[in-house]
Amino acid sequence: xxxxxxxxxxxxxxxxxxxxxxxxxxxxxxxxxxxxxxxxxxxxxxxxxxxxxxxxxxxxxxxxxxxxxxxxxxxxxxxxxxxxxxxxxxxxxxxxxxxxxxxxxxxxxxxxxxxxxxxxxxxxxxxxxxxxxxxxxxxxxxxxxxxxxxxxxxxxxxxxxxxxxxxxxxxxxxxxxxxxxxxxxxxxxxxxxxxxxxxxxxxxxxxxxxxxxxxxxx
Numbered sequence: 001x002x003x004x005x006x007x008x009x010x011x012x013x014x015x016x017x018x019x020x021x022x023x024x025x026x027x028x029x030x031x032x033x034x035x036x037x038x039x040x041x042x043x044x045x046x047x048x049x050x051x052x053x054x055x056x057x058x059x060x061x062x063x064x065x066x067x068x069x070x071x072x073x074x075x076x077x078x079x080x081x082x083x084x085x086x087x088x089x090x091x092x093x094x095x096x097x098x099x100x101x102x103x104x105x106x107x108x109x110x111x112x113x114x115x116x117x118x119x120x121x122x123x124x125x126x127x128x129x130x131x132x133x134x135x136x137x138x139x140x141x142x143x144x145x146x147x148x149x150x151x152x153x154x155x156x157x158x159x160x161x162x163x164x165x166x167x168x169x170x171x172x173x174x175x176x177x178x179x180x181x182x183x184x185x186x187x188x189x190x191x192x193x194x195x196x197x198x199x200x201x202x203x204x205x206x207x208x209x210x211x212x213x214x215x216x217x218x
Contacts, residue, residue, distance in 0.1 A: 013115040014087040017158055018055050021083060024161050024168045025058065028150070037062045037070070044079065045071045046105060056083040058148060080147040083111045083159070099123065103133045108147045111159075118157050 022040050029036045037059045043051050058081040059070070072078050082102060084094040094112050102110045109124045110133065122143040123133035136143045142151040142162055151162040161168040 011087045011115070013157075014055075014085045017085045017113055017115050018083075020158050020160070020170065021056055023170050025148075027171045028161065028163065028168045029064075035062055035064055036060055037064050037067070039067070039070055042067065043069045045069060045073070046078070047073050049105065052101075054079070054082040055085045057081060060147065078105065079107045081109045081111075081145060082107050083113065085113045085115055087115045095121075099133060104131050106131065109136075109145055111143070111145075111152060113159050118154065120152065120154055120159060122152065 018040055022038055025036075025038055029038075039054070039057045039059075041053050041055060042057070043053045044057070045051050057070075057079045059075070059077050060080045062075065062077060070079075084098065086094050099110065103123075103125065106125070106128075108128075109122065111120065111122045113120050120138075120143065122136035122138075122145070124136055124146065125131070126134045138153075139151075142153040144151050149163075150168070151164070152159055153162055154160065155167065
């Protein structure tokens with residue numbers, strides 16, 4: 001079978017899903033100063049294993065510098081989270097082979113987003129020593145991701161992260177929120193200054209009236 005048939009090209013939906021997940025994770029961890037590495041289709045080298053390249057993966061507690069590959073032996077850490085986005089091609093690779101393989105490699109959490117059907121599936125190693133995945137049961141439409149301290153859900157047909165308070169914003173949304181906060185602070189300062197000026201004017205009028213009354217009595 002030709003490669004063009006065996007490996008379906010990435011669709012716009014596939015690319016958007018990966019970029020959205022990466023962007024919000026990057027914005028979240030940068031804001032908190034937490035050291036993580038977020039890889040997107042980066043080749044992973046694992047000792048005595050064939051190389052692979054998840055659509056998205058995260059490694060905790062490491063320097064977030066740029067890399068061309070992730071070498072588990074050299075880095076001293078394996079993956080903590082992996083996400084595959086499926087649109088076309090060989091679905092069994094993501095849903096069957098990787099499910100067994102990633103569990104054996106000890107990757108704590110593995111998710112599949114079926115972009116064509118807008119369906120999310122998640123599995124985790126219930127115990128660190130386990131080498132067989134247990135399906136994650138969503139709570140209120142969100143899948144807990146323990147390794148990242150976040151939840152993963154769907155919003156407008158895309159995977160989106162939640163931090164227990166609300167949806168983790170994208171970089172562009174975070175910039176907009178910051179601008180809105182600055183605007184609200186400026187408006188609050190303006191209102192405070194207006195209230196002070198109004199109070200000062202009222203006090204001035206009171207003093208004028210009192211002075212006028214004093215003069216009228218002499």
